[in-house]
Amino acid sequence: MEVTVGRRNKAYYKDLHQQAYDKLVGMQAFGESKRAAVAAGTDKEKIFSFNTYKSYWKHTKYFIQYIKEHHPECTTLKSARKYVNEWLQARADQGLSAWTIQLEAKTMGKLYGISPDDENYFKPPKRNREDIKRSRGDRVRDRHFSKTNNDELIKFCKGTGLRRSELAELRGKDLVTRAQIEAEISSLESRPTAELTPADVKRLGMLQDARMFQGEYFTHVRNGKGGRERLSPIIGPNAAQIIQRIQETPGEEKVWQHVHQSADIHGYRAEYATAIYKAHARAIQDIPYDRINRGTGRRYQSQVYTCRKDEAGRKLDKAAMLVCSKALGHNRISVVADNYIRGL
Template identity: 25%
Template sequence: MGRYPGLIYFVLKRLDSLMAIGKSRHQAKQRIRAELDEVNWNGSTGMIYSHTTRKVYQQHILAFANWAMANYQVKRPEELDTHADELVSRYLQEGIEQEKSPYTLQTVRSALRLYFGWKVAESVILPKRKRTDIKRSRVSVKQDDHFQPQHWPAHILFAQATGLRFAEMRDVHVDEIIAQPDGRVIVHVRNGKGGKARNVPVLAGYEQDILAIIEGRAPHEHVFEHMPKNMDVQSYRRASAQARYRQHAPGRTLPDGQGSLSLAIMMRRRR
């Protein structure tokens, strides 16, 4: 008789079954909304639409499984499923007591809820995320030492004008930059966060600069043949968002960065 596979094997197999690479989360949500007859439904489809999400969630789920095996002698997948609510609640509570960041705890909970179901550990109240807790790119970081802005003017201009993510800039094609009859320019993102496509308007005043980047180039060519891995795209995204805010709300001051993130933003990011 062959050896019974270990718990980790079953965890990985279940994660494999949840993969939906190349499929649209947006379309899946639309189908669910139609089936439920709830136009505003915004829950999880229960699937994984990107390799990055799989990597992050797998790391957290395997850490939880190893914790359950080490502390509660859980060896079989049915045991893990049966006691999921109790174990996940204890695991999250330990994370709170260890003062793990709210962002980490919410990511862990999202991963475990995708795996076990979205009602698991409902009794555990996680600490709220605050804007002041988000440290990335607020000050000079190590990667800045390896990035020379003067060598990448087109990349910086594009990031500031569009606010795209690193992978979105890397993947965009020439024919996905579209000039509109009214003079505006939009960038079509085929595969954004969660596999969702969207159209991003270029900031007013940058239109001709963006069109100059693609002038005379083949339609299916990547706009950027190479993306510098140490480019702090997040800082340019933030600057772009601030500029967009000022364009749409002239005369208004930007939020001061204090206080909690809005509930709508928190719920959207958890999913």
């Protein structure tokens, strides 16, 4: 009788690369509600955005390479876990930015289920505004980017605030007027609430958000960060030129066939954000003291945001920050204060 000897545990024979890949792929939950997962307590086991998945996978591979070079005896993810903090410290010692180290700490937290409040969670260096390497003065890449030759692109970015990926996917059909927005809102609001699907309700909310913006023309971002859809106002002195370019682009064609890799997209978004904030912001002294602190009994301005860290003490109008946040495609106003609003 012939006896076939097989592997008792096939998973054990997968190398670290394959084990990590399978782990992250198994956590993919694209399109699912993160809010519902948080409520159910299952969010730590899921990755809700494809871009987030790509980022986690990229930095996980750096970790795996480190393990292979420095601890080749580790052949399983479980055995490699004890070297997570060693790797993160090595990355910090290399001089990588605090932003990168925090991202890599989050990556390891997701891969191994380590919560930020866990005593073994790596404590990365603090992230300060002055440490951000992007969009801070002249950089080497700027030498390869002609502002003269790319003048229209720069003006377009400053007037729309689109991310690089959003700019690359913008098509001629993605120009929307305020009249079109109001017509669709009226159509949706005229239907019985019970007939509206969850998708209808979500779209109605997006359309209604556009009412907080000034201007008559908007870009329709169909797939922004985290898969979020939004309408962003076209603003500034070059709005007419921007609108014309989109109008003259056939519906299914891309408005920009090529976006220069050295274009400072984040910097242009920051200028867009600052312009929107200034257009909507009230003078801080004009914002009413509308709440009373239960502890001290003192009145305070609930609509005033006080910055922290390197911008500690600076005060901003929360209502204007919300408008700015919606236009950029972010959910938290603190992101706007920490990363975009400048020179006030």
